[in-house]
Amino acid sequence: xxxxxxxxxxxxxxxxxxxxxxxxxxxxxxxxNLAHGSFYALGAYLVYTFTxxxxxxxxxxxxxxxxxxxxxxxxxxxILVRPLRRSMLAVLLITLAVALMVEQVLLLIFGSEARxxxxxxxxxxxxxxxxxxxxxxxxxxxxxxxxAGLWLFMQHTRLGSxxxxxxxxxxxxxxxxxxxDRIYSLVMGLSAAIxxxxxxxxxPFQTVIPSMGLLPLVKAFxxxxxxxxxxxxxxxxxxxxxxxxxxxxxxxxxIEWSQIVSVAAVFATLVIRPSGFFGKRASF
Amino acid sequence: MTALLEVDxxxxxxxxxxxxxxxxxxxxxxxxxxxxxxxxxGKTTLFNLLxxxxxxxxxxxHFDGHPLTGLKPHRxxxxxxxxxxxxxxxxxxxxxxxxxEVACLAPSVRHAGHPRARAQRWLGEVGLGDKSGWPVDxxxxxxxxxxxxxRALATRPKLLLLDEPFAGLGSREVEPLxxxxxxxxxxxxxxxxxIEHKLREFMxxxxxxxxxDFGEIIAIDTPAAIVRHARVVEAYMGKAELTLRxxxxxxxxDGIA
Amino acid sequence: xxxxxxxxxxxxxxxxxWLAGLLALLVLAVAPWLFASGYVIGVMTVALCFGIWAASWxxxxxxxxxxxxxxxxxxxxxxxxxxxxxxxxxxxxxxSLLAAxxxxxxxxxxxxxxxxxxxxxxxALAMLSGAAVMQNLTIIFSRYTGGQDGLNGLDPIVDSTLGxxxxxxxxxxxxxxxxxxxxxxxxxxxxRAIRGDEASCQAAGINVxxxxxxxxxxxxxxxxxxxxxxxxxxxxxxxxxxAVVLSINIIIMVYVGGIGTIYGPVGGAILLNVLTExxxxxxxxxxxxxxxxxxxxxxxxxxxxxxxxxxxxxRRLSP
Numbered sequence: 001x002x003x004x005x006x007x008x009x010x011x012x013x014x015x016x017x018x019x020x021x022x023x024x025x026x027x028x029x030x031x032x033n034l035a036h037g038s039f040y041a042l043g044a045y046l047v048y049t050f051t052x053x054x055x056x057x058x059x060x061x062x063x064x065x066x067x068x069x070x071x072x073x074x075x076x077x078x079i080l081v082r083p084l085r086r087s088m089l090a091v092l093l094i095t096l097a098v099a100l101m102v103e104q105v106l107l108l109i110f111g112s113e114a115r116x117x118x119x120x121x122x123x124x125x126x127x128x129x130x131x132x133x134x135x136x137x138x139x140x141x142x143x144x145x146x147x148a149g150l151w152l153f154m155q156h157t158r159l160g161s162x163x164x165x166x167x168x169x170x171x172x173x174x175x176x177x178x179x180x181d182r183i184y185s186l187v188m189g190l191s192a193a194i195x196x197x198x199x200x201x202x203x204p205f206q207t208v209i210p211s212m213g214l215l216p217l218v219k220a221f222x223x224x225x226x227x228x229x230x231x232x233x234x235x236x237x238x239x240x241x242x243x244x245x246x247x248x249x250x251x252x253x254x255i256e257w258s259q260i261v262s263v264a265a266v267f268a269t270l271v272i273r274p275s276g277f278f279g280k281r282a283s284f
Numbered sequence: 285m286t287a288l289l290e291v292d293x294x295x296x297x298x299x300x301x302x303x304x305x306x307x308x309x310x311x312x313x314x315x316x317x318x319x320x321x322x323x324x325x326g327k328t329t330l331f332n333l334l335x336x337x338x339x340x341x342x343x344x345x346h347f348d349g350h351p352l353t354g355l356k357p358h359r360x361x362x363x364x365x366x367x368x369x370x371x372x373x374x375x376x377x378x379x380x381x382x383x384x385e386v387a388c389l390a391p392s393v394r395h396a397g398h399p400r401a402r403a404q405r406w407l408g409e410v411g412l413g414d415k416s417g418w419p420v421d422x423x424x425x426x427x428x429x430x431x432x433x434x435r436a437l438a439t440r441p442k443l444l445l446l447d448e449p450f451a452g453l454g455s456r457e458v459e460p461l462x463x464x465x466x467x468x469x470x471x472x473x474x475x476x477x478x479i480e481h482k483l484r485e486f487m488x489x490x491x492x493x494x495x496x497d498f499g500e501i502i503a504i505d506t507p508a509a510i511v512r513h514a515r516v517v518e519a520y521m522g523k524a525e526l527t528l529r530x531x532x533x534x535x536x537x538d539g540i541a
Numbered sequence: 542x543x544x545x546x547x548x549x550x551x552x553x554x555x556x557x558x559w560l561a562g563l564l565a566l567l568v569l570a571v572a573p574w575l576f577a578s579g580y581v582i583g584v585m586t587v588a589l590c591f592g593i594w595a596a597s598w599x600x601x602x603x604x605x606x607x608x609x610x611x612x613x614x615x616x617x618x619x620x621x622x623x624x625x626x627x628x629x630x631x632x633x634x635x636x637s638l639l640a641a642x643x644x645x646x647x648x649x650x651x652x653x654x655x656x657x658x659x660x661x662x663x664x665a666l667a668m669l670s671g672a673a674v675m676q677n678l679t680i681i682f683s684r685y686t687g688g689q690d691g692l693n694g695l696d697p698i699v700d701s702t703l704g705x706x707x708x709x710x711x712x713x714x715x716x717x718x719x720x721x722x723x724x725x726x727x728x729x730x731x732x733r734a735i736r737g738d739e740a741s742c743q744a745a746g747i748n749v750x751x752x753x754x755x756x757x758x759x760x761x762x763x764x765x766x767x768x769x770x771x772x773x774x775x776x777x778x779x780x781x782x783x784a785v786v787l788s789i790n791i792i793i794m795v796y797v798g799g800i801g802t803i804y805g806p807v808g809g810a811i812l813l814n815v816l817t818e819x820x821x822x823x824x825x826x827x828x829x830x831x832x833x834x835x836x837x838x839x840x841x842x843x844x845x846x847x848x849x850x851x852x853x854x855x856r857r858l859s860p
Contacts, residue, residue: 032662078703084840088661088662089608090839093835097835218673220668258688260681263670264674266673270663271655271841274658337740337743357740357743357744358743358745358746362746363745366746367744368744369740373741374737374741375736375741376737377736386742386745388683389727390745392746394748427630435745
């Protein structure tokens, strides 16, 4: 029981980080970013490279990797996404192309064997009869901190307000002097950085392979649909719902049944309430 | 003569907003009636209720003796009740001819002869005959309005609902369109119900006006009487007098060439 | 993507289209004799199956604009039907060609009705998740479906490689012809109008629901038929036939071929299949090139490669 509680929380926190970044970029720039999983994977792989090959201390590796992936996100938006913005499908396909490319590059450089990323903390805690690694707790704590930080940023800074303005009405925001184009790039960079952070936090206890971003991307997608595309609180609620449903099903029924939870949730949400729990009722 | 359209205490709420409130009226066959009212009076909602795009909370609509409530829009069209939209919505990516051809494929008119030829004929009736091969995307707005009318006519309706047909038109385009509507009224024997704002052309076109405000009907009368009606004037312009008094309409039938 | 889709009013060039189609068919018919290698014929047979899938996708999604990201649902449904009948009940494989389209059509009704009001990315996503659900269910109920390993030991419909190729070619030609005829008929006009504006379609007296469901069902039945053909060729079925990547590949082939033309996607499917096979030499870089091609087409050729090439050629041929 405690195990479910904690594991569920960790999974939810990680999913939430990915979902929030995903929904942010959709809510603001109307981009369905299929490369989101790549940012996640790149975070993990960069830290691996810096620690294993460049022999940097772990904390330094993390601090460099995150903004690096953020910059990559910005580059993707400016160079590849912006020219195709008129068509959602084209953007979808181009981000898919990026995702495929990144996976191929990682495969070429690192091969398909799982890589070992050292933990930031090595201790294991004993809590109510269950062993929980400190790294998992750190992932949970880190996730919550980052999300809280994001919320504070959005609510209490001018830049945050600018982002929200663009999300509501990009044209109107432009009349107010807010450069929508630059905001899009910024948001892409931000969501990429958050995804990278998520990848770094889980790397010590998840399998680090080139395709590691695929499944989390699917989950993030599912959460965002259930919670409402473009709604950050929706993503958090959705992440909790999905994270816990999956953990419970995995523990009580079987791993296979837990995999179906997210896709079934997507289908059900779209059929019943396409805008999701918290989403605005747009035309579908 | 039984009325072609009988509307009986129609009601529609959207959350707290009572958009259409106890609306009742009847239309005689062959009549041309207008619906007048400020923005938000419930005119387009009324149209949506009549044409099946919205379903009423309470009330009934009878067309040609048969009830319409609960029917889907396309079935209502096939019964003989056609409409145009306030914002022209053409089928983009197709030619002007094809836009009308779609309507010629409606089940009620499908077998009335070659669809393409009929579509061409309707385009001719509205003055777009020579533009039939054009992609609809390049059509100027005034022509799009005519296209909407052609498309509605192609379903051979008995009653035609026009939602602000003059909206967005320049002053030079309004008169020809009004003349077209009048001509079609005579030649096709249509019953017509028009929502409009532009008072002058509108008043000269219709025989009878239904004035609405806040979802209710406040008056039904001839154009000349309506503009003197206290509540109508109030709804439109506060308590000031309508300047229309100086351009007294001389009654429908006095055509503009 | 707003595109000016080829309209039937350009019928003056229709006879040239027919001639070209016949010529393409002829080329495909003699191709095996030119290459005379079992391997090439095999690759071509698979390519033709993809052609069926691409054409069927284009018929619904290309015409109505409702992009279906879960086409693999119908492919898998058809393939597994073939598998069940043949492996579990020892039914003659020819019956699969009848049963698979029917089962796929039933699946299309099951997903078509709930998703009627959805548009654009929402519809795409719903169909995608539908296929993913099916893929997971196939793995979960492994007792009946063979799980990850799937069903093995299907009988081929026709024993010879060459014979199978011709069977697939005939069916592909028939399907492409039928779908193209429907697209050129009043049905096609209505489907394209649905893409234009659904409310206006209703106002024109058209039963939009009927046409949306019907086009999806026709698309599904053809895809299911292709699935059965594929299954009896590979002699096995697995949950990969429900995979998202299959749906996406087909969409890419359609884009390369020219969306909305029906025949373009067939060309795109054949081209890309042949290309990926010939690039097999570069095994790791193959996916790179594929993705680069996709990027290139998205940026520079939104109308595709094959259909626009044909239009240009046709203009040169006609006076």
